[in-house]
Amino acid sequence: MKRAFIMVLDSFGIGATEDADRFGDVGSDTLGHIAEACAKGEADNGRKGPLNLPNLTRLGLVKAHEGSTGKIAAGMDGNADVIGAYAWAHELSSGKDTPSGHWEIAGVPVLFDWGYFSDHENSFPQELLDKLVKRANLPGYLGNCHSSGTVILDQLGEEHMKTGQADFLHLRRLRVPDRLSRRDFWSG
Structure with a gap:
């Protein structure tokens, strides 16, 4: 083959x-x-x-x-x-998330828990958000909470498109940063 x-x-x-x-x-x-x-x-x-x-x-x-x-x-x-x-x-991997699933498919099961942001509101440390906003030259951010992708898009999608502010959210399925769009950052 x-x-x-x-x-x-x-x-x-x-x-x-x-x-x-x-x-x-x-x-x-x-x-x-x-x-x-x-x-x-x-x-x-x-x-x-x-x-x-x-x-x-x-x-x-x-x-x-x-x-x-x-x-x-x-x-x-x-x-x-x-x-x-x-x-x-x-899946053998510890969690239920896209990255560990893809790792496992490729032969590397994730047999440990990824890091979690446990707070449902203000999920990310302010220092991390400040660094991301500065480094990516963003006008600010929205969200900073646990949410599903569809819910956060309904709630903040229009404001994001108008302002260019990044949506920071913690999905229960994702556990490492992924790029959503040019100005959105998801984590889990």
């Missing part, structure tokens, strides 16, 4: 892990829930019928889901010919 491709679909789970209760994720199964909604006609807005992912199905997505959950996602073809290699896994 000359090449291998690892396809990562962030936040697209195929079943919950045994420690899902630690993260409020009992019953998680993004593919299964989307397929179920499609099969029930609850996703018929611009599309109709069961979830149809022929290429991902042939690459093994439905079989991987079945292996992880013990069932075939509603309305999906569990008997399709598979032309790719597929697998499912349960």
